[in-house]
Amino acid sequence: VTAANFLRGRTVRDLLVVLVVVFGVGSAAMLLAHVSPLVGFGALFDGAFGTPEEVAETLVQATNLLFPALGIAVAFRAGLFNIGAEGQLVLGGFAAGYLGAVLPLPAFLAIPMVLLAGAAAGGLWGAIPGFLRARFHANEVIATLMLNVIATLLATYLVNGPLALPGAGPSETPTLPQAAQLPDLVSDSRLTWAFVIALALAAFLRWLLGRTVFGYELRAAGDAPEAAKRAGIDLGRTALVAMTISGAIAGLGGATIVAGELHRFNTGLSPGYGFIAIAVALVGNLDPLWIVVAAFAFGVLQSGGIAMQAEAGVPRDVVSLVTGLVIIALAGRRVVASLRMT
Amino acid sequence: VNALVAGVLAIVGLTLIKATPLIYAALGGVLSERSGVVNIGLEGIMIAGAFTGVAVSGATGSPLLGTLAGIAAGALLAALLAFFTTRLAVDQIVAGTGLNIAALAGAAFGITLVYHQPGASREVPAFGTPGQTVLVGLAFAVAIALQLVLTRTPWGLRVRACGEDPSAAEAAGIDALRTRFTAVVIGGAIAALGGVYLSLAELDLYSDGMTAGRGFIALAAVIFGRWTPLGATGAALFFGFFSALQYSLQRVGVPSELMQALPYLAAVIALAGFAGRVRAPAADGVPYVRG
Numbered sequence: 001v002t003a004a005n006f007l008r009g010r011t012v013r014d015l016l017v018v019l020v021v022v023f024g025v026g027s028a029a030m031l032l033a034h035v036s037p038l039v040g041f042g043a044l045f046d047g048a049f050g051t052p053e054e055v056a057e058t059l060v061q062a063t064n065l066l067f068p069a070l071g072i073a074v075a076f077r078a079g080l081f082n083i084g085a086e087g088q089l090v091l092g093g094f095a096a097g098y099l100g101a102v103l104p105l106p107a108f109l110a111i112p113m114v115l116l117a118g119a120a121a122g123g124l125w126g127a128i129p130g131f132l133r134a135r136f137h138a139n140e141v142i143a144t145l146m147l148n149v150i151a152t153l154l155a156t157y158l159v160n161g162p163l164a165l166p167g168a169g170p171s172e173t174p175t176l177p178q179a180a181q182l183p184d185l186v187s188d189s190r191l192t193w194a195f196v197i198a199l200a201l202a203a204f205l206r207w208l209l210g211r212t213v214f215g216y217e218l219r220a221a222g223d224a225p226e227a228a229k230r231a232g233i234d235l236g237r238t239a240l241v242a243m244t245i246s247g248a249i250a251g252l253g254g255a256t257i258v259a260g261e262l263h264r265f266n267t268g269l270s271p272g273y274g275f276i277a278i279a280v281a282l283v284g285n286l287d288p289l290w291i292v293v294a295a296f297a298f299g300v301l302q303s304g305g306i307a308m309q310a311e312a313g314v315p316r317d318v319v320s321l322v323t324g325l326v327i328i329a330l331a332g333r334r335v336v337a338s339l340r341m342t
Numbered sequence: 343v344n345a346l347v348a349g350v351l352a353i354v355g356l357t358l359i360k361a362t363p364l365i366y367a368a369l370g371g372v373l374s375e376r377s378g379v380v381n382i383g384l385e386g387i388m389i390a391g392a393f394t395g396v397a398v399s400g401a402t403g404s405p406l407l408g409t410l411a412g413i414a415a416g417a418l419l420a421a422l423l424a425f426f427t428t429r430l431a432v433d434q435i436v437a438g439t440g441l442n443i444a445a446l447a448g449a450a451f452g453i454t455l456v457y458h459q460p461g462a463s464r465e466v467p468a469f470g471t472p473g474q475t476v477l478v479g480l481a482f483a484v485a486i487a488l489q490l491v492l493t494r495t496p497w498g499l500r501v502r503a504c505g506e507d508p509s510a511a512e513a514a515g516i517d518a519l520r521t522r523f524t525a526v527v528i529g530g531a532i533a534a535l536g537g538v539y540l541s542l543a544e545l546d547l548y549s550d551g552m553t554a555g556r557g558f559i560a561l562a563a564v565i566f567g568r569w570t571p572l573g574a575t576g577a578a579l580f581f582g583f584f585s586a587l588q589y590s591l592q593r594v595g596v597p598s599e600l601m602q603a604l605p606y607l608a609a610v611i612a613l614a615g616f617a618g619r620v621r622a623p624a625a626d627g628v629p630y631v632r633g
Contacts, residue, residue, distance in 0.1 A: 029451060032455060033451075033454075033455060081433075081435050081436070083382075083435065083439060128610075132610070132613065132614045135614075136613075136614040136615050138610075138613040138614045138615070139613060139622070139627075141380070141382070141435045141627075142561060142562075142565065142609065142613055143610055143613055145382070145558055145561065146558065146562060146606040146607075146609050146610050146613075147606075147610065149555055149558060149602075149603070149606045150603045150606050150607060150610075153599040153600075153602050153603045154599070154603070156599055157597050157599035157600070161597060272443075275439065275443055276443075278436065278439055278440075279440070282436065315450065315451050315454040315455075315460065317447040317448075317450040317451040317454070318447070318451060319447075320443055320444075320446065320447030320450075321444050321447035321448050321451055323443055323444075323447075324440045324441065324442070324443030324444025324445070324446075324447060324448075325440065325444050326440070327436060327437070327439060327440025327443065327444075328422075328426060328432075328436075328437050328440035328441060328444065329440075330436075331426060331432035331433045331434075331436035331437035331440060
C-alpha cells in the first residue's frame, strides 16, 4: 500500500472507524466514570507529551509495540495468523536476559549477542507452529495461542528452576553487566537505541516485503495460495520461514526490553505488547511504514493512559478496552486468503 | 483402605470441580465450531459471564438473577462476534482476539466503577456448595443434550451442514448465516455459564484474570475431544484431573508449570495429528459470503 493508496478509499474509512472507536468509546467510558472526556483525553495527551521525559516514554511504548507488530505483519502478509507474538517476545526476553547475564563479553560483542539470542529464541518459538503447519497442516492460530501460555510457563519454570542464577530476585535474572545494556538515546529516560533499531527494521521489512522476490513470494502465498502453489511457490516452506521471521522479530523486541529498559529479564516484562500489537499491525494496514505511525499512536495511548488514571481518575483499562474494540472493528479489513486447517 | 477410598473420592470431587467450567466453555466452543465459527473469544465470554453474574447478584441479592444476567451477557458478546463474523464476514480469529482483550478490560473497568476499587469485587451472594453441585451436574446434562441435538435433531444436522459446507447447505435451503448466528449465540450462553460457575459457585466474587486462560484450555478440549460434545467433555475432565492432581504432584517434585502447561501441550500435539485422526469441520473458521 502506497501513501497515496492509504489516503484514499477504504483505508480512510478504516481510519475514521478507528478514530470513532477510540474517541467515541473512550468518551463514553469516561462519562461512565463521571469524568469529562475533555479532562480525560486532556490528561492522556498531557501524560504522553507534557514533558520531554513523557515524550521519551511514549516513544519507549511505541518501540515495544513496533517490534511485535512488525513480526505479526510479516506472518499476516503470508496468510498466517500469528497470535503468538506475546510468547515469542517473552522467550526472546528470557534468552537475552539469561545469556547476557552468564556470558562475560565486551560491549561490541555482548549487545549483538543478547539481541541475537532474543531473535533466535523467538524465531524458534515461531518456527514450531510454522513447522506444524508445513508438515501436518496444523492450524497455526490455535498452536500459537497455546504456545503463548506454554512460553510464559516455560520461562517462569526456567528462571526459577534449572536456570536460576545467583543474585536474582524471584522470577528474574540478575542485572545485566553494563556491556550488555543497550545505550540510552536520551539520558535519564528509558529510551534506548532500541527505538532506532525498530525504525531501521521497519524500513528493511518494507523493502523486503515490497521489493524482493522473497517478499513477493511471501505475499503471493498469503493473497492467493492456490495460484502461488501453481506458480511453484512451496507453501509449506513459506509458512515455516514466515513464522520463523515473525517470531524472531517479536523475540528481538523482547530482547530490547530486557537489554534496554529493565536490564534484566522479568516474567512480567510485557503487559500484553504481543496482543496490543495485533491492533497496531491492523491499524497500520500490515504495511511496515504505516505500522510505525500506528505504533506511535498506540504508544500515546499506553503512556498517556497512566496519566489519565492518575490525573483524571479514569481507570486505564479504558485503553485496553478501546484497543480490543479497534481489533474487532478492523478484523474485516483484510480477509486473509489463508489455507485453513485441513 | 478407607483412607485410600477417601483419597480417590477427594481427587474425583476435585476433578469435577476443576473440570466443570472447562466443560461449559468447551461445549460452547463445540457448538460454535460445528457451525463453522471458531470462537477464540471463549475466554472473553467467560469473563463477561463471571463479571456480570457478580455485578447483578451483588445488586439484586440473587445469585440466580446473577446467573441469568451472566448467561445473557455471554450471549450478547457472542452475538456481537456472530454479527461481525457472519453478517460482515470479518476474520473470526482477529475478532475473537479483540473480544478477549475488550472483555478483560471491560470487566476491570466495571469493577472499578461499581466497587470503587481496582482488582476485585466485594463478596456477593453466591450459591455455595449445593448450587455448585447442581451446576456440576448440569454441565453433564448439557453435554448429553448437546450431543443428542447435534446428532439427532434437524437443527443439529443443519448446524453441522453449515460447518462442513455452507454453500451446499444454502443450496439445500438452509439459511447458513442465520444458523451460524444462532449456534454462536447459544454457544456463548453455555460458555458464559462456565464463567458464572467460577464467580458465583466456586467463589463469591469477581477478580481480574480469574478465568486464567480457561477459555483457551476449552479450545484445546474442543480439539482434543474431536469437535464432539461428549469428546470435549472427556477432554475437559482429563484436563480437570491434572489440575486436581497439581497440588499432590507438586509435593512429589513435579514442577507446577509443567502441570499447568499440560492441556496446552496436549492440544498442540492433538493439532499435529499425533493423537490419531483429528479433523475439524471442513468450513471451520472460514467466513461464508453468499455468492
